[in-house]
Amino acid sequence: MSYVPNIKTFVRVYDLGSMSAAGRDLRISAAVTSSRIADLERHLGVRLFNRTTRSLSPTEQGELFYKGAIRILDMIEEVEGSIADVTDSPKGTVFVAAPLGLGKKLIAPLVPSFKENYPDVNVRLRLSDRKVDFTAEGLDAAFVLGELKDSEMRVRPVHEFKRVLCASPAYLERQGAPTSPEDLPNHHCLLLRFPGAEEFFWTLQVNGRRQRYDFSSPMESDDGDVLTGWAVDGCGIVSKTRFEVSEQLEDGRLVEVLPDTPPTSIPFSCVFPHKRLQDPKTRLLIDHMIEGCQKQLG
16 A cells, blocks of 8 residues: 555545545546545545545544644655755655736746756646635645735745726726726726635725725626736726736726826735745745746846
């Protein structure tokens, strides 16, 4: 029995609550996933999961084994990291997440150069504007756009992005340009919204103070790039980092509105669990990404 791979598979099944989801995450078939769990159960002499055709839940023994399994994997990771430090040849896989727009423009282009420097480290980049779940997604690090609330995570600041409200010339010709923030509820404001999102409003700088504006939106998406596309197509006003829409502003597809009361700037940070920094491959990837981002952003 391959004990460590079986333990890793068990932890992913427990975290994701599904054999098939764990298999996709680990890039193995559902059959292999099920076989590994069965091997582990035979070795331990207990059932780790209660299975039905529609659900899967850990047994009491499964709950107990999970706590020990996490400690075992953490110890293995720490020991492997120590060896990699000595050999100066990190190996393994790093899972990192980033928001969609900035991930495409900033993070993804840095992966090839990292792989060139560290060919034995595999990078799994996941791009989404949704709030990340480190446990469920098995992440080592995540780049996050927005204010960070109290967290047990370590945080490394990357950049402070200026934001802009913008719309297409066609939309402004049809609807008229807002002359003050109070006009925004009368416009089509395109919002980023997904389960658990809190960005149902815009915060603008008005007379040197932060002013929040709440309104409903005729069109919403959980994909920031979709919102940009809708704005270019004349569907409404969007709030984006100036970096993300720099090309559209430069070529005239989008026009800035309310420049005297812009949205507040927004931090871009890298977050990771405390223990992850002990892992040299994760530390090297974070250093590489932050240095590359800051070079691009100036």
